Amino acid sequence: MEAVTKTDVLGLSPEALTQFVVGLGEQPFRAKQLFKWLHQRGAVSFEEMTDLGKGLRAKLAEVAVIGAVEKDLEQRSVDGTIKYRFRTHDGKLVESVYMPSADRKTLCVSTQVGCAMGCTFCATATLGLTRHLTPAEIVSQVHAVNREVRKNEGLQLLRPLTNLVFMGMGEPLHNFENLKAALELLQHVDGPNFSSRHITVSTVGLVPMIERFGRETDVKLAISLNASNDETRDRIMPVNKRWKIADLMAACRAFPLKQGRRITFEYVLMAGVNDTDDDARRLAALLTDVPAKVNLIQYNENVGLGFATTQDNRAEAFRAILDAAGVAAFIRANRGRDIAAACGQLANVSKGAALTPKRSVAAGP
Numbered sequence: 001m002e003a004v005t006k007t008d009v010l011g012l013s014p015e016a017l018t019q020f021v022v023g024l025g026e027q028p029f030r031a032k033q034l035f036k037w038l039h040q041r042g043a044v045s046f047e048e049m050t051d052l053g054k055g056l057r058a059k060l061a062e063v064a065v066i067g068a069v070e071k072d073l074e075q076r077s078v079d080g081t082i083k084y085r086f087r088t089h090d091g092k093l094v095e096s097v098y099m100p101s102a103d104r105k106t107l108c109v110s111t112q113v114g115c116a117m118g119c120t121f122c123a124t125a126t127l128g129l130t131r132h133l134t135p136a137e138i139v140s141q142v143h144a145v146n147r148e149v150r151k152n153e154g155l156q157l158l159r160p161l162t163n164l165v166f167m168g169m170g171e172p173l174h175n176f177e178n179l180k181a182a183l184e185l186l187q188h189v190d191g192p193n194f195s196s197r198h199i200t201v202s203t204v205g206l207v208p209m210i211e212r213f214g215r216e217t218d219v220k221l222a223i224s225l226n227a228s229n230d231e232t233r234d235r236i237m238p239v240n241k242r243w244k245i246a247d248l249m250a251a252c253r254a255f256p257l258k259q260g261r262r263i264t265f266e267y268v269l270m271a272g273v274n275d276t277d278d279d280a281r282r283l284a285a286l287l288t289d290v291p292a293k294v295n296l297i298q299y300n301e302n303v304g305l306g307f308a309t310t311q312d313n314r315a316e317a318f319r320a321i322l323d324a325a326g327v328a329a330f331i332r333a334n335r336g337r338d339i340a341a342a343c344g345q346l347a348n349v350s351k352g353a354a355l356t357p358k359r360s361v362a363a364g365p
């Protein structure tokens, strides 16, 4: 039971870490050194913190832990995408997806073990929700992949990742407190120091939380919309039974956007479900008074869920209707399809394994 009483220093804010270090009888500047080791270098043990002195390192090992996730598995796609599977201290599995491109290195981060939202097209939904990830478990996905990229690509840069998207397993705003604490660590100048412009959080539309998210953080918002009317959205995203599209759009219009920013609307195109010309026209109408851009994603098929992808010509016709209506719309390249790392495919199963939906979970926190 010893571990239970130890403090997880990785999830502490700089202020809390200072209090903790001072409580050990150390000078406050030691906390800053420790913070840098944890969040700039991604240290996973106290032994490697060579400028802390042996006595302090031994003391820390006695009373503290670094609650980082550990790499369990990696799968590499032909397109350069790498899916990492991480194991938490209690044996839970979560996935993060590294997507390098010519001008950026993006990590898709998970915020929960499984998900409670029950979107019927999504592999993660079949897991149900096991638990929220802690701030330490969220930030350590980023630290671990920074280390991997440094090693794999022979880079000296402490933080080779350039962009973070919170679109992995889980609904980030369902775990808002821990998400917020993690963002503070990831944006800290003595940590990875990500700019708010380079972090995007995606939500299915927990309406009251969108308002709070806008007030308490400064990162970018994406809405996973996926339907142009309530009838379809009710069917594929149970959260819509609680907050209708009109409620969601009202929250988007009220969102405190920073200058020059737009809200991204993610729209997964599924054949015969939400990809008609009428859908495109209704979607354009929904977005007329919101600074928006639309990412169209051709559905990544998950065995057993019963949805099919929209073909290229239909996706392009859909995009053209949005374009003609003055809505910026882009067909997003699917990354990592061959390793089940693409949007909606994260479910801790190997390529080709069939998914058996366990339950359909009511939406909402």
Ligand code: SF4
Pocket: 115, 116, 117, 118, 119, 122, 123, 124, 125, 168, 169, 170, 171, 204, 224, 344
């Ligand atoms: S799409 Fe996102 S919110 Fe919906 S079930 Fe999947 S992980 Fe959860």
